[in-house]
Amino acid sequence: MEKWWQKSFGYQIYIRSFKDSNNDGIGDIQGIIEKLDYLSYLGVNLIWICPFFASPMDDNGYDVSDFYNVSPDYGSLNDIKELILKAHEKGIRIIIDLIMNQTSDEHYWFKESRKSKDNPYRDYYIWAPPRYSNGQRKEPTNWASFFGGSCWEYDELTGEYYMKIFSKKMPDLNWKNPQVRNEIAKVAEFWLDLGIDGFRIDAVAHIGKSEFIDSTITPDEKYKPEWEKYSNLPIVHDYLREMYEKVFSKYDIMTVGEVGGRALISDALLYVTPNRHELNMVFNFDHNWCNNGWNRQKGEKLVINVPHMKSIFDKWQTGLQGKAWNAIYWLNHDQPRLLSHYGDSRYPQESAKMLAICLYFMWGTPFIYNGEEIGMTNPHFKSIDDFKDVSIHTQYKINVLENHQDIEDFIYQVSYSTRDNARTPMQWSGEEYGGFSKSRPWNILCDNYQKINVENEIEDQDSILNFYRKVIAIRLNSGYNDVIAFGKYQQIKKDHLKLYAYLRIGSTKKILVLCNLTSCEFNLDELEYRVINIILSNYDRKEVPKTFAPFEAIVLEVE
Numbered sequence: 001m002e003k004w005w006q007k008s009f010g011y012q013i014y015i016r017s018f019k020d021s022n023n024d025g026i027g028d029i030q031g032i033i034e035k036l037d038y039l040s041y042l043g044v045n046l047i048w049i050c051p052f053f054a055s056p057m058d059d060n061g062y063d064v065s066d067f068y069n070v071s072p073d074y075g076s077l078n079d080i081k082e083l084i085l086k087a088h089e090k091g092i093r094i095i096i097d098l099i100m101n102q103t104s105d106e107h108y109w110f111k112e113s114r115k116s117k118d119n120p121y122r123d124y125y126i127w128a129p130p131r132y133s134n135g136q137r138k139e140p141t142n143w144a145s146f147f148g149g150s151c152w153e154y155d156e157l158t159g160e161y162y163m164k165i166f167s168k169k170m171p172d173l174n175w176k177n178p179q180v181r182n183e184i185a186k187v188a189e190f191w192l193d194l195g196i197d198g199f200r201i202d203a204v205a206h207i208g209k210s211e212f213i214d215s216t217i218t219p220d221e222k223y224k225p226e227w228e229k230y231s232n233l234p235i236v237h238d239y240l241r242e243m244y245e246k247v248f249s250k251y252d253i254m255t256v257g258e259v260g261g262r263a264l265i266s267d268a269l270l271y272v273t274p275n276r277h278e279l280n281m282v283f284n285f286d287h288n289w290c291n292n293g294w295n296r297q298k299g300e301k302l303v304i305n306v307p308h309m310k311s312i313f314d315k316w317q318t319g320l321q322g323k324a325w326n327a328i329y330w331l332n333h334d335q336p337r338l339l340s341h342y343g344d345s346r347y348p349q350e351s352a353k354m355l356a357i358c359l360y361f362m363w364g365t366p367f368i369y370n371g372e373e374i375g376m377t378n379p380h381f382k383s384i385d386d387f388k389d390v391s392i393h394t395q396y397k398i399n400v401l402e403n404h405q406d407i408e409d410f411i412y413q414v415s416y417s418t419r420d421n422a423r424t425p426m427q428w429s430g431e432e433y434g435g436f437s438k439s440r441p442w443n444i445l446c447d448n449y450q451k452i453n454v455e456n457e458i459e460d461q462d463s464i465l466n467f468y469r470k471v472i473a474i475r476l477n478s479g480y481n482d483v484i485a486f487g488k489y490q491q492i493k494k495d496h497l498k499l500y501a502y503l504r505i506g507s508t509k510k511i512l513v514l515c516n517l518t519s520c521e522f523n524l525d526e527l528e529y530r531v532i533n534i535i536l537s538n539y540d541r542k543e544v545p546k547t548f549a550p551f552e553a554i555v556l557e558v559e
């Protein structure tokens, strides 16, 4: 039976940077309400809102201190109720983050837990005694944290370590404890009863941990990044099935789990095969690293690794086909801006439009990240104060302050990959602060906001924004909606080094998508298919070109 989320087009909102309605420099819930008309104009029918719960904001809300309340930065529970109502009136469904792996250290449970070894909340978190070598205190294991350093933090009061795979203000919950599982189930129920339509489940791959045995990888590093020690372990599936049975199965909702970069297709199938009753779809990270961006030397040009990218798309499109459902996205709040990552500043329009065609004609539920639809870029970081992300400050402390890395090298190295890239204020207009707020925003702004902004792009018929609107309209509301949602995916011309080409084969219609992923021109061989219609072209072609221009992309109905 068809599900509503199979024909949804999602839009991710990083609330802190989306729209500030009360001019305190921070985006908020009323800001989202103000922009619902814009979202309808864009054409999406589903939004994912990043965490807005009470939080000390060490990690911008992924560190929750009260799951049942809204942070005063963002508004109130009444604002959320108003948002749900008004969004639903416009046919827009809402999913929110369900944060199951950790809380803030300022959460009541943790404040109690750290008080004594026999506190009733002690076992809500993962505590372990120190080890000693040559009289020196050592962490219970040598595992690294995602944000730098060890995944353990020592707590003086009881003389034990607690686990924290993200920041030290984000202690990991102990999912072995049934009380913890019940508490999180209650949280999920609370928000579903308020009327939300599902969850993006944060860091779900990490809720199970392996036995505390040292890692033996990368011998030169003190803390070993062997993420498998706490990623995608079999026990996670037991926990999810329990959540499904207790909560998810009782509502008509969608769930999408964040399963990170290490998940294999076989892992994904465990999460999302329908009769396993866990999740509806997962976000994988594989396509996030298909260029030389993360280890680029100074001055080196960014280049997409075309064969790698093609093979990853193929892997996920064919790997789950006919068996489960996919989620597709280019970026989120943890990745560089799409245009600065896989686009080309010499061809901003062409490359941005090509990337939209390339991904959003595949099968799966798509998610645009706010600002992607207008071609926002990474900002320019000048000093360490321009970075807001806790993970950058943790690495700065270790690399620069403790190990004396040159600060300029450090800034160069992290500027490209920092999560701050995606978190600059949304560029609504050419007004001061990009129309995001009337006060100085909490984060730096991209200096191109006078050119790249929603207001300008609404006016310009050829803008990236208007192109995204076309893509969304074709996907949701045209005679091609069935073949795009459910048609069989099949890659062709697999060995081509510049072209990515795939078919979508439905019961009555067939679509061919051709994308030049590079800035080079090339001649296209004769197509084996008869073209019936040009559905979309980023060069506004009236017939199929013999020579493919830089970043050219075309969607054809064929037979």
Ligand code: NOJ
Pocket (backbone or CB within 6 Å): 059, 062, 166, 202, 203, 258, 333, 334
């Ligand atoms: C994944 C989220 O996307 C990221 O922003 C956050 O820091 C971690 N999970 C921890 O919650």
